[in-house]
């Protein structure tokens with residue numbers, strides 16, 4: 001049975017399977033899992049690795065299913081490297097890896113770890129064709145996966161959930177939903193032509209920008225409030241400043257450049273937060 005649409009053999013199969021690894025989408029959930037582990041304080045590398053692999057398998061599942069639905073079922077995409085049966089086998093494999101990791105976490109941590117990890121696959125598997133049809137779920141699905149990745153990454157280390165990872169999960173959900181609205185605004189004309197109801201299609205591009213920057217502002221204000229309350233380290237304020245500077249430039253750019261800037265800004269935001277949680281240099285000064 002052929003996996004790849006453009007050839008047979010190990011090389012073509014490996015290339016087709018690898019085509020569904022999208023670093024831009026995959027790095028954040030993996031980083032979020034490790035961020036959760038760092039928040040927990042002491043990191044067990046084995047548990048961290050199992051959780052990271054589970055998150056990778058979840059996002060891989062989302063991409064394979066999305067490609068399968070968009071190309072093989074809806075005929076929306078012009079091309080796809082995997083055959084329909086290649087997609088189905090890839091889905092079985094990624095789901096099996098995900099399940100194996102989840103069961104390992106249930107055994108090595110507890111059943112709540114399993115309960116916290118499984119929804120990421122549920123969101124991933126149902127992204128297409130169900131969740132991507134509604135503006136709210138199309139916008140929040142991926143950010144919710146990232147938030148669950150933070151919580152899961154924390155839980156497998158600490159075997160509990162505290163206010164700090166919960167706070168960060170809410171911040172990421174809100175901030176990344178804002179970025180996703182801008183990202184979707186790039187495809188406004190095309191999405192409208194295929195009746196895909198993103199936020200930009202539902203409320204129009206202008207109001208979508210308002211919604212997007214409103215969400216990002218709320219997320220940053222939550223970080224400021226939590227930092228002042230000393231729930232988050234004070235150095236988190238630097239992450240807010242860095243992201244706000246990028247968002248200020250993105251606000252005046254077209255959706256494509258804005259998305260590129262905001263995604264990179266979110267990496268900087270996360271990197272400064274990691275430094276804040278590990279070292280909190282500002283907190284040590286005051």
Ligand SMILES: CC(C)=CCC/C(C)=C/CC/C(C)=C/COP(=O)(O)OP(=O)(O)O
Nearest residue numbers: 029058062063066120124127141142145146
């Ligand atoms: C652990 C974790 C983060 C889980 C969540 C996984 C999840 C929902 C990923 C979505 C990835 C994806 C297919 C993006 C493209 O969506 P699109 O529909 O905007 O793009 P398209 O126009 O290419 O279909």
